[in-house]
Amino acid sequence: MIRNAAATVFCLVWIFPVYWMVLTAFKPAGDILSATPQFLPLDVTLDNFTDALGKPGFARDLGNSVLVTGAVVVLAIAVAFLAATALTRFRFLGRRGFLIGVLVLQMVPVPALVIPLFLSLKSTHLLDTLFGLVLTYIALVLPFTIWTLRGFLHGIPVELEEAAMVDGASRARVMRSILLPLVLPGLIATSVFAFITAWNDFLFAYVVMKDQSGYTLPVWLVSFSTSTGTDYGGLIAASTLFALPVVVFFAFVQRHLVEGMTAGAVKG
Template sequence: MKRAVSATAGRLWPNATALVLAAGFVFPVYWMFSTAFKPTRDIVTDEPVWFPFHGTAEHFATAVHAPHFWTLAANSVLVTVLAVGLSLVIALCGAFALTRMRFRGRRGILLTFMIAQMAPWEVMVISIYLIVRDADLLNSLAPLTCFYMLMVLPFTLLTLRGHVAAVPRELEESAMVDGCSRRQAFRKVVFPLLAPGLMATSLFGFITAWNEFPLVLVLNKEPAMGTLPLWLSQFQSQFGDDWGATMAAASIFAVPVLVLFLVLQRKAVGGLTSGAVKG
């Protein structure tokens, strides 16, 4: 009996802690979305309105009709998708080479990527600005795509390297014995087994590139050449104390990340943990 009570108590405090932490993380998100649907009179009232029973979509209409919204949304999608796609292709090739091949300087390359992963990008904004300015590429999406790809590349390569190492070499060798070339063996045998790792790294890369703010703030000054984080930072200065429209803009910005996370969360978490087993 005492052992059962002790086991129950041992499970109780971790669950209670998890609930408290979950509430702390979830409540600001709920308050953002609920405020976006509240009429203005319920936002500025002294008594907080916890549930918007009489919701309205007027704040979302204000947000999407803000200047350059659709242009900046298209810019964000284009830059993020291209950066994540390029990083996946390069990292997949690099991870396969670092895992399956033996060559001089292999450990040095891995160490370089680890150092790049730890380096804070904010301290390099000035040097990046000088490079882009001298190349006459300010107010262009190409530098953003390139540097966003470089931001997520180290993590992507290191994670995919663990996944490639977890695939038994014998599977690839058996395919090559059956007549496949190395490229065909990778495409038909190894690549399908890397889906969890690709999902995990693509989710991380999407969040990183989608939320990036300091670089676009420095490089792209023209209103139509920015991205949604820059638009969101300037939204309140355009609409003053319209908190409903501000929360609607923040909700619109957060929806793609939330949807992608909800769709990929199970496979992404499994991909991160399985990629850390070997390599």
């Protein structure tokens, strides 16, 4: 009973900021800055969402965010899966040093990487390009994805692969038909991390991209604050819309997360 009550209180405290954001997005402009808080919707309006969707650059920046995030998820997961497979199934010179390097990179503060990545992109003429931004995000998420997938692959018995290769399966077929289904939960978990990192980032999107045509949605959100003030209604409505893709993506992959845990045991 006490545990259930504590869990309920924890969930309420955790979800309250989200509830307040969504509630505020539907409030009229006069009620948003009211000194008297309203915990239940008394007057609902869609004007804030209309203002947010009518803000210049929304469609363009949305397209950039979708393109960049999709590319980061696909490329980062593909590279991480191949790297994790090599680290767990092969012995090569420098393997231990590579693992230590991956672990160290996870402990480096992200702001400390801004200048090195900026200079690297500038020297390769990739600054102010979406491809350069994609490479930046891949560099940020690869240490975590490689380390996580390595843990999943360590739990897969090598005997399954050896039995398949004895039956004539190639290494590529083993990776595609045995390792890939079995490691699917890990792929989904790391894809969620890669998606959230690329979708939510503001710092690198603002530093790498100088041309406004290459901005992503986090940078677009800043446009609601100007020298004359902040459009809180439009900003909160835009933030609500901005959070929806993450919720939808997680809701979609959560179902496949459970399926993937058993699918690999029967596919070969």
